[in-house]
Every structure is written in structure tokens, then in C-alpha cells.
Amino acid sequence: MVIDIMLSDFFQRALAGGILIGITAPLIGIFLVLRRLSMIGDTLAHVTIAGVALGFLIEVYPLGAGLVFAVVASFAIEKLRKAYKSYAELSIAIIMSGGVALASLFFTLGMGYNTDVMSYLFGSIYTLDTQDLYVVGAVTVVVVAVVALFFKEFFLLSFEEDAASVNGLPVRLLNMLITVLTALVISTAIKIVGALLVSALLTIPVAISLLIARSFKSSVILSVVISEIAVIIGLVIAGIWNLAPGATIVLLLILLLVLTMAGKKGLSV
Amino acid sequence: MFTPNLEDCHQPVVELEHVSFSYRGQQVISDLSFSAKERDFVGIIGSNGAGKSTLLRMIVGLLPAGDGQIRLFGQPIRKFKDWERIGYVPQKNAFNPLFPATVREVVMSGLYNNKTLFRRVGKSQQQKCDDAMEVMGIESIAGKKIGELSGGQQQRAFLARAMINRPDLLILDEPTVGIDAKTQADFFELVTHMHQHHHMTFLMVSHDMGMVESYLGQEPKQQNGSINFYVRHSHDIQNCEVPDLQHSLS
Numbered sequence A: 001m002v003i004d005i006m007l008s009d010f011f012q013r014a015l016a017g018g019i020l021i022g023i024t025a026p027l028i029g030i031f032l033v034l035r036r037l038s039m040i041g042d043t044l045a046h047v048t049i050a051g052v053a054l055g056f057l058i059e060v061y062p063l064g065a066g067l068v069f070a071v072v073a074s075f076a077i078e079k080l081r082k083a084y085k086s087y088a089e090l091s092i093a094i095i096m097s098g099g100v101a102l103a104s105l106f107f108t109l110g111m112g113y114n115t116d117v118m119s120y121l122f123g124s125i126y127t128l129d130t131q132d133l134y135v136v137g138a139v140t141v142v143v144v145a146v147v148a149l150f151f152k153e154f155f156l157l158s159f160e161e162d163a164a165s166v167n168g169l170p171v172r173l174l175n176m177l178i179t180v181l182t183a184l185v186i187s188t189a190i191k192i193v194g195a196l197l198v199s200a201l202l203t204i205p206v207a208i209s210l211l212i213a214r215s216f217k218s219s220v221i222l223s224v225v226i227s228e229i230a231v232i233i234g235l236v237i238a239g240i241w242n243l244a245p246g247a248t249i250v251l252l253l254i255l256l257l258v259l260t261m262a263g264k265k266g267l268s269v
Numbered sequence B: 001m002f003t004p005n006l007e008d009c010h011q012p013v014v015e016l017e018h019v020s021f022s023y024r025g026q027q028v029i030s031d032l033s034f035s036a037k038e039r040d041f042v043g044i045i046g047s048n049g050a051g052k053s054t055l056l057r058m059i060v061g062l063l064p065a066g067d068g069q070i071r072l073f074g075q076p077i078r079k080f081k082d083w084e085r086i087g088y089v090p091q092k093n094a095f096n097p098l099f100p101a102t103v104r105e106v107v108m109s110g111l112y113n114n115k116t117l118f119r120r121v122g123k124s125q126q127q128k129c130d131d132a133m134e135v136m137g138i139e140s141i142a143g144k145k146i147g148e149l150s151g152g153q154q155q156r157a158f159l160a161r162a163m164i165n166r167p168d169l170l171i172l173d174e175p176t177v178g179i180d181a182k183t184q185a186d187f188f189e190l191v192t193h194m195h196q197h198h199h200m201t202f203l204m205v206s207h208d209m210g211m212v213e214s215y216l217g218q219e220p221k222q223q224n225g226s227i228n229f230y231v232r233h234s235h236d237i238q239n240c241e242v243p244d245l246q247h248s249l250s
Helices: A002-007 A009-034 A040-057 A062-083 A085-109 A111-122 A130-149 A151-159 A161-166 A171-193 A198-212 A216-241 A245-268 B052-059 B103-111 B123-135 B151-163 B181-197 B209-216 B245-249
Strands: B012-023 B026-037 B041-045 B067-072 B086-089 B169-173 B201-206 B222-224 B227-232
Touching: A002 A009, A002 A216, A009 A040, A009 A130, A009 A151, A009 A171, A009 A198, A009 A216, A009 A245, A040 A062, A040 A085, A040 A111, A040 A171, A040 A198, A062 A085, A062 A130, A062 A171, A111 A171, A130 A151, A130 A171, A151 A161, A151 A171, A151 B103, A161 A171, A161 B086, A171 A198, A171 A245, A198 A216, A198 A245, A216 A245, B012 B052, B012 B201, B026 B052, B026 B067, B026 B201, B026 B222, B026 B227, B041 B052, B041 B209, B052 B067, B052 B169, B052 B201, B086 B151, B103 B123, B103 B151, B123 B151, B151 B169, B151 B181, B181 B201, B181 B209, B201 B209, B209 B227
Parallel strands: B041 B201, B086 B169, B169 B201
Antiparallel strands: B012 B026, B012 B067, B041 B227, B222 B227
């Protein structure tokens, strides 16, 4: 029975999608957490839902519509961050509420597709089709390639933005790149864990790695490893006991965080 | 015997011409003209809120000058591209102390500039990093996290980062704020020693007059509002020869 589930096409697609998101989410999440922009994940997730809802309404590939919405919103956040420099979190609050408002507007315009949209709110990794998997795969290639190409610049930008400017780095462009990559990752990750839980996948593996890593490089590697452990074990557990996969992955991450904190405290006593 | 021509070998490094800056309708810097030449040590001293950090941020291009002209190494700042010629030491609280970066990672980041985009860090860059850490005496803590170091060690790491490209202009923004008096004195001694032995121009912002007066004298060369400029000119130092960084500190 368990083996049957594991060998089924839908489970294997879910596992492949989960493993890919398990790489990209913490890879972008670390730059967001270190720049104190953890909430940007939630914001873009809510805007993505508005795009997905519109996609269903006008019969366009929902994940694609969500992706476009997230990228546009990421530009708007950067613009608002500049306008309200001293109140950076304002941009996040404005865009998030705008996203929720748009999503509910599209919900009410097309009452017939509510169940489909719900799957994006809470995630439905088992409904991942081949087209979704291609999109997730393409996003993973782009994210990994860009982060590898600009790893040292992203490091300096996150560590000390002023020093990056004084060194003549194109700070605005690099900031924009991180925001657009975030939009790409979130719009694909909501199919896996759902819009309401997506920021957990971006931030909790990073939170755990920050407790134990001894360098920036090791914290990046560790956060990806932790995320993969949670995604793979979470999917298997969810498959065996018929639990919600997104919720299982997130709760497993929180359990790992608690265990790491307890272990660290135990060592320091 | 050859005598170097002091006028010829001391080109302007930083030039400000009639620079003004206003913030929220309040004039912070008004019609300031000033120039620092090669191997000058300039102390920009003033109380909190005097506008000295604003001035420094304009000089490094972090803030656009409201009026007037700023030139670095003879080029208008908007066209300036040789950022590797400038080393920058920030205020102690300019970074997140919980950031998981090692001293080596921080020092190495001094090499990441507009000309190293798309380039990998090679062995020669690693060697530059080792050299800079050795000169600052921090090679034994290269693997430690920057946030776990004392204030003095952190500033040495930032100084090593600024020095890694062997810059022509070293800019220090209140480098010793929040550090105990003994460490402040040690750090300032290190900086002045570097000034005497390297072919570099120094621009240091501080609110602590006591620390700089022994080196820069008690009388400011120039005043603008509440900002005072103390300068030790390069001709106070013997000649224009370029000493080797490694040997001079060893």
C-alpha cells in the first residue's frame, strides 16, 4: 500500500517538485532573512493568489498568471520601499492588502472555481501536473544560475548595502534581481505548500541554519539541506498517513527548529 | 641628489566645489569648497547632527550633492568608475552583528566591485585576503564569525577589507564609536602609522576631537557650519616615494 503510493506518478511528481522547491526557497530565503525582509514572502504569496484567481477567471494558466502578478508586485514593493525609505515595512503592508483585496474581488467574480483556488491557498502538491513540473524546473534552473553567478555580490549586498554601493556594485539592479527571483520562487512554491505557508519554506530552514552555521557559505548549504530533509520526509509521512503535505512539511520544519534550539541550549549549559 | 617636486606629485584626490545639501528644508551643508590631496590626512570633526556623515556619504556617492560639484581623482563623481581605488571603513553598527559571516568572508568582500562582476574568486584574490589579514594581525581569527569579535577586532577586520585593494583613498566613518578608550587609541595609532608609511589619502569622520588633535593639530584648517576640517598635509611627510604595504607594517 505505502509502496504503491510511493511508486505512483502523482507522488513521484510531487517529490520531484518538492525537491526543486526545497532548493530554491531557502536559497532565496537566506538573502531575505538576512536583509530583514522575511515578510516579503507572505506579501508576494498573497498577490500570487490574486493572479491565480484571475487566471481561473479568464482561463489562462493560473500559475503563469500568478507568476506575472508576483513579478509586478515585486517591482511595486521596490518602488514603494524607495518612496518610504524610513518605513520599508509599509510597502509590504500596502502590497499585501492590495493582493488580498484583488484576490477576494476575483473570487466573488467567479464563484464556480473556489475549490481550485483553495488548493493554491493551502497547497496541493499531489495535483502537480507535468506542465507545473516544467515551470518549477525552469524556475529552479534560473534561480540556481543567478544565485551562483552573483553569489559574492548578493553576500556583500546583504551584509552591508552601503559598502556594496561604495564598491561601485549596481545595487539597484541586484536588489531588483533578488526581488524578482523571490517572486518566481513564491509563485511556484505556493502549489507545493500553499500561499498561507510559503514563507515558512523560505524562512524556517534559514532560521535553523543560522543557529548552527559557522560561515555564510555553510549557512546557505545547511539551509538547503534542512529544507530537503523536511520536504522529503514530510512528503513521505504525509503519503503514509494521508496528511496535508504542505502542513506536514512546515510542522516538521518547526519541529527541527525546536530540536535545534533545545540542542544548542543543552550544549551551552 | 634627486629632490622630488612636492607640488607635482600631490594631485587632488577629493575636490568639493560650492557643495550644498538640504534635508527636509533644512540646510545641512552650505557652499562648501574643500580639497584633499594625495597623502593628506583629513579629520572631519563635528558634533552629532553637524552633517559630517552626510558629507562623507556624498563623497562616496551614497547621497547626491544638492548643489555644487564633487570630483574624485579629478573625475566628476557621476562618471567615476574606479571604485577599487577607494577603501571604506563603516561605523561599527553599520552591519547586523548576527550575520553569519566569517572574518575571511568579510575581508574578501573588499574585492567585490563593479570590475569583478561575473568573475570567480581565484588564488591570487585569496592571497590578497591572507596578506591583508596578516598586515592587520587578524589571520588567527580568520574563521571566526564577525559578530563574535570584540569591537577593536571588528574594526581591524573592516580595515583589512578596506586595504585589500591597496586603495589610494581610505575613508573612515566614525570608526571607533562604541569602542573602549584603549582600543580607540590603538586603532588610531594603527591608522596614523599607515598614513606615515603608505601612499594613501585619509578622510576620517569623528566627533572625538581629543583623539585627532595630537596628530592633526588643534586649529582647524577650515570650518563649514559646525563641521571642522583638520588637515595634516602630505608635505609634512618626507617625500613622494611609494613604500611597500607589507614591509612598512612588519
